[in-house]
Amino acid sequence: MTALLTTVLKEARALDREDPLQHFRERFEQPSGIVYLDGNSLGAMPCAAKSVMADAVNRQWSKDLIRSWNDNQWINAPKRIGAKISRLVGADPDEVIVADSVSVNIFKLLSAICRNRPNSKRIISEAGSFPTDAHVASGVADAMGLTLDLVPRSELLDHLDHQTAVLLLSHVHYKSGARFDMASVNVEAARHEIPVVWDLSHSTGAVPLHLHEDQTQYAVGCGYKYLNGGPGAPAFIFVRSDRQEALQAPLQGWMGHSAPFAFDDAYQPAAGMGRFLVGTPPILSLLALESGVDEFADVDMKQVWQKSRSLFQFLVGLMAKHCPQLKLMTPTDECQRGSHASFSSPDAWPINNALIARGIIGDFRTPDVLRFGLTPLYTGFEDIAHAVAVLNELLTTGVWNQPEYRKSAVVT
Ligand SMILES: *Cc1c(COP(=O)(O)O)cnc(C)c1O
Numbered sequence: 001m002t003a004l005l006t007t008v009l010k011e012a013r014a015l016d017r018e019d020p021l022q023h024f025r026e027r028f029e030q031p032s033g034i035v036y037l038d039g040n041s042l043g044a045m046p047c048a049a050k051s052v053m054a055d056a057v058n059r060q061w062s063k064d065l066i067r068s069w070n071d072n073q074w075i076n077a078p079k080r081i082g083a084k085i086s087r088l089v090g091a092d093p094d095e096v097i098v099a100d101s102v103s104v105n106i107f108k109l110l111s112a113i114c115r116n117r118p119n120s121k122r123i124i125s126e127a128g129s130f131p132t133d134a135h136v137a138s139g140v141a142d143a144m145g146l147t148l149d150l151v152p153r154s155e156l157l158d159h160l161d162h163q164t165a166v167l168l169l170s171h172v173h174y175k176s177g178a179r180f181d182m183a184s185v186n187v188e189a190a191r192h193e194i195p196v197v198w199d200l201s202h203s204t205g206a207v208p209l210h211l212h213e214d215q216t217q218y219a220v221g222c223g224y225k226y227l228n229g230g231p232g233a234p235a236f237i238f239v240r241s242d243r244q245e246a247l248q249a250p251l252q253g254w255m256g257h258s259a260p261f262a263f264d265d266a267y268q269p270a271a272g273m274g275r276f277l278v279g280t281p282p283i284l285s286l287l288a289l290e291s292g293v294d295e296f297a298d299v300d301m302k303q304v305w306q307k308s309r310s311l312f313q314f315l316v317g318l319m320a321k322h323c324p325q326l327k328l329m330t331p332t333d334e335c336q337r338g339s340h341a342s343f344s345s346p347d348a349w350p351i352n353n354a355l356i357a358r359g360i361i362g363d364f365r366t367p368d369v370l371r372f373g374l375t376p377l378y379t380g381f382e383d384i385a386h387a388v389a390v391l392n393e394l395l396t397t398g399v400w401n402q403p404e405y406r407k408s409a410v411v412t
Contacts (some may be wrong), residue, residue, distance in 0.1 A: 001388055002392075002393060004213050004322060004389050004392055004393075005022060005385065005386070005389035008318060008385040008388065008389060009382065009385050009386075009389065010026075010128075011381075012314070012381035012382045012384065012385035013381070013382060015310065015314065015381035016380050016381045016382055017412070019307060019310075019380070019381070020271060020303055020307075021207055021299075021303055021304070021307050022296070022380070024299075024377040024378060025377070025378045025380060026047075027046060027047055027048070027295055027377070027378075028044040028045065028046055028047060028184065028212075028228070028295075028377065028378040029044060029046075029047055030047045030378075031042075031253050032168070032374050033359045034183075034359050034361060034380075035359060035360045035361065035375070035383045035386045035387050036315065036361050036362050036374050036379075036383070037360070037361060037362040037372040037373050037379065037383065037387060038361050038362055038371075039225070039228070039373045039375030039378070039379065039383075040206075040224065040225055040226065040338075040340045040371070040373030040374075040375065041222055041225065041363055042109070042224055042229060043076055043205075043224060043225055043226060043227060043228030043229065043230075043292060043375065044232060044293075044375070044378055045228070045230070046228055046291050046295050047272075047411075048291045048294065048295070048312055049288050049291040049292070050289040052288065052290070053287065053288060053291075055185060055231065056283070056284055056287045057284075057372075058098075060072045060074075061284075063202045066134065068283075074274060074281075074283045077098070077281060077286040077287070077290070078097050078098045078099055078234075078281050078286065079094075079097055079098075079273070079274070080278055080290075081147045081236075081286060081290050081293055082096035082097040082098045082236055082273065082294075083096065084290070084293045084294070084297070085098070085221070085227070085236050085293055086238075087296075088204060088205060088209065088227075088293075088296055088301060089200065089204060089209040089219070089221070089238060090209050090210035090211045090213060090214075091211045091212060091238055091240075092212075092214050092241060094241065094242060094272055094273065094274065095211075095238055095239060095241055095244075096105045096236050096238045096273065097200045097236065097237055097273035097274065097276055097277065098223070098234050098235070098236045098281075098289065099234060099235070099236070099237060099251070099276055099277050099278065099281065100234060100235060100278065101232075101234070101235050102132065102199065102201055102220050102221070102222050102235040103132045103135075103136050104235075104278075105220040105235050105236070105237045105250075106132070106133060106136045106137070106168065106197065106199065107219055107250070107251075107252055108134050108237065108249060108251060108276055109139050109197050109220065109237065110136065110137060110140040110166060111144070111198060111240070111250035111326075112125065112170065112247040112249060112250055113165065113166045113195050113197070113218065113247070113259055114140060114144050114146060114166060114247060115144070115248060115250070116248075117165045117166070117195075118245070119163075120146065120164060120165030120166075121146060121147065121163040121164075121165070122141070122148065122163060122165060123133055123137045123140065123141050123148045123149070123166055123167075123168060124148075124149045124151060124156065124159055124164055124166075124167045124168070125137050125150055125151075125167070125168040125169065126150065126151065126152070126153055126156060126169060126170065127150040127151055127152050128150075128152075128175075129170045129173065129174070130170050130174045130199070130201070131175075133168055133170055133199055134148070134150055137168050139218050140378070141384070143188070146165055148319060153178070156169075157188050160188065160189060160192045160194055161192060162192060164192065164194045165193070165194075166194065166195050166196070166197060167185075167189050167194050167196045167197070168196075168197045168199070169185065169196065169197070169198055169199065170198075170199040170201065170202070170204035171198050171200050171202065171203045171207070171338075172201075172203050172207060172337070172339075173202070173338075173366050174201070174202055175329075175369055175371075176329045176330055176331075176342055177202075177329070177330035177331070177337045177339075177340050177341060177371075178330065178331055178336060178337060178338075178339045179331075179335070179336055179337050179338050180337065181336075182209075182214045182216060183199065183213070183214040183215065184410055186214055186215045186216060186397070187215070188215075190215065195217055195218060196216070196217065196218065196221065197218045197220070198216060198218065198219040198220075199219070199220055199221070199334040199408070200219050200220065200221035200222075201220075201221055201222035201225060201227065202222075202226075202228075202339075203221070203238075203338060204221040204222065204225070204226055204227060204229070204266075205225070205226025205227045205296065205304075205341035205375075206305070206308055206338065206374075206375065207305065207308070207338050207378060208301065208302070208305050208341055211240075213237060216238070216240065217239070217240045217243050218238065218239055218240070218243070219237070219238040220235060220236065220237050220238070221235060221236050221238070222235055222394075223235055223236065223289045226339065226375060227289065227292050227293055227296075228292035228295065228375075228377075229286040229288060229289030229290075229291075229293065230285065230289065230292065231290040232285065233285055233288060233289040233292070234281070234282060234285055234286060234289055234328070236278050237273065239273060239276075241272075244272050244273060244275075245271075245272075246268070247261050247275070248275075248277075249269060249275045249276055249326070251278045252267045252269070252278075253277065253278035254279070255277040255278060255279055255280060255281065256269060256270055256274060256275045256276060256277045256278060257269070257270060258270045258271065258274075262306065265305070268279050279341050284360060285391035295377060296325075296377075302306070303376075304376045304377070305339075305376070308339040308374050308376045309334050310381075311374040311376065311379055311381065311384060312330075312334075312337070312341055312374055314381055314384055315341055315374070315384045315387075315388070316328060316332065316341060317370060318384065318385070318388040319341075319343065319388060321388075322342075322388055322389075322392040323388060323391050323392055323395055325345060325395055326343035326344070326345050326351075326370065326391075326395075327343060327344045327345070328341065328342075328343055329342040329343060329344050329369065330342050338374065339374045339375070340373045340374060341371070341372050341374065342365075342370065342371045342372075343369070343370045343372075344370075345368060346368055346386065347400065347401070348364050348366050348367075348368045348369055348370045349405075350400050350401060350402075350406050351370060351391075351394060351395075351400045351405075352364040352370055353400075353406075353407070354394050354400035354402075354405045355387070355390060355391060355394065355400075357405070358373075358389065358390050358394075360386065360387045360390050360391070362387070363412065364412050365412070366412065372387065
């Protein structure tokens with residue numbers, strides 16, 4: 001053990017002992033020899049997921065078969081899990097439904113909203129944000145004869161005008177970790193009567209969300225990041241109750257029909273959020289997601305955010321002292337950031353690979369960003385102590401600078 005690790009571990013263990021959420025850590029799989037700081041990209045596996053999946057496979061699918069749609073409540077899973085998520089985002093149970101991916105849900109919301117705004121000319125979103133948002137918005141704009149304006153963050157609000165159909169924003173920036181002030185953006189957009197669609201992918205399950213209080217009307221969010229729903233877990237959609245009936249689903253599938261088993265030729269949308277379902281939901285994935293969401297059942301989200309703040313301060317303090325070569329990109333003001341910390345370095349790619357080779361799993365975002373996700377339910381202060389000590393050693397010895405760490409990969 002290095003001298004540095006000995007010192008920082010002492011402090012870290014004291015912080016872990018005082019942590020009111022400490023007991024949640026054992027509810028998630030902890031592979032030995034791994035410090036996992038990438039739960040903002042793929043959440044850790046809840047231990048309960050194993051028995052949930054075993055039951056889904058060994059009983060529900062194999063024995064109960066098609067009867068499970070009724071007997072095991074498969075048919076209600078999208079609404080049931082949506083209702084559980086609603087508490088975490090400050091919404092009502094009938095305002096959230098789980099369906100499809102974030103990308104598809106953005107398509108559904110943007111298309112439905114733009115359809116109701118025939119005199120508008122453009123969709124506005126942020127330049128350099130998570131690309132799926134811009135890609136989907138560009139497809140919707142093409143299909144509806146609109147333009148898409150991708151605007152730098154600092155100029156966004158100046159671009160809003162009466163010709164804007166909708167503003168699409170990612171609440172927490174995937175790269176920098178910068179967070180919009182949702183309430184004030186909503187107020188500013190409302191002054192121009194512009195609806196805002198919020199992408200909560202990097203917020204839900206970590207960052208404070210008060211959709212009602214902040215006057216939010218539309219949002220989507222991700223199941224496999226801080227909600228720990230498993231790889232490719234279904235996503236969710238939120239529409240405030242007073243906006244639901246006005247939206248016509250652009251993908252009119254039978255599962256979004258008011259009576260799917262009436263097998264009518266004519267489409268009749270389900271009341272409320274049900275209309276945002278399209279085809280048969282992926283039950284195995286939904287049940288895995290539910291096991292992740294259920295871990296939050298008794299959690300005070302204020303404590304979650306408090307822990308994220310403490311983890312951030314601990315990490316950033318240690319990094320400034322022991323790894324000053326890496327420059328913090330994430331705003332330090334807690335109201336202006338999410339739950340990951342990003343550092344820039346021209347050597348971020350090989351440094352990240354050298355870290356992974358030593359069991360410290362963060363991630364890299366092109367061209368020069370190292371990200372460390374702080375997932376309050378299972379990240380410990382000790383994890384951070386280990387990560388910084390290893391990083392310090394890599395940087396002081398220069399061992400990250402080897403050809404094997406410069407090899408490219410398909411997924412980063
Ligand atoms: C992770 C993420 C997504 C994921 O989209 P999928 O369609 O579910 O793959 C979307 N938007 C943002 C901002 C994200 O961070």
